[in-house]
Amino acid sequence: MTARDWHADRDAVFERDAYTCRHCDAVGGDDEPTTLRSVPVGDVPLEGEIHESALVTVCDDCFGTLESDPSTDAVESDELFELVRETTGLQGATISDVAAFASLATSLPATLES
Structure with a gap:
């Protein structure tokens, strides 16, 4: 490269x-x-x-x-919990975005044909 x-x-x-x-x-x-x-x-x-x-x-x-x-x-348990909670929230949002994109991509051919 x-x-x-x-x-x-x-x-x-x-x-x-x-x-x-x-x-x-x-x-x-x-x-x-x-x-x-x-x-x-x-x-x-x-x-x-x-x-x-x-x-x-x-x-x-x-x-x-x-x-x-x-x-x-050492990381305090409250701090660790907040980090895990924030990470889980970001992962959930990402999964939702991917699912929404997949839904749009799947419906696009039918929309273009009509």
Whole structure:
């Protein structure tokens, strides 16, 4: 993959994510002070093309957090509960969005034919 291919994927990822860090919601871009990066989600091949769905937008601060060693600090049970609750809510919203998209995609051919 050439640097240009990667740059094109990066731009598509930034546009998809609205130039916003997917972890902390910091907004970046040409007119913003926050520096953004596109980072892989999971393992990506070292060679070949990387699809934009394998990348996510994060700010420099969150990138540093992702790259650092895991914290050994204890997490209070209330804090852990809130984190799990928030994550579960986000997962539920994502599943609902996927189901709504699937429903639209399934009904589209019939709508176009009529």
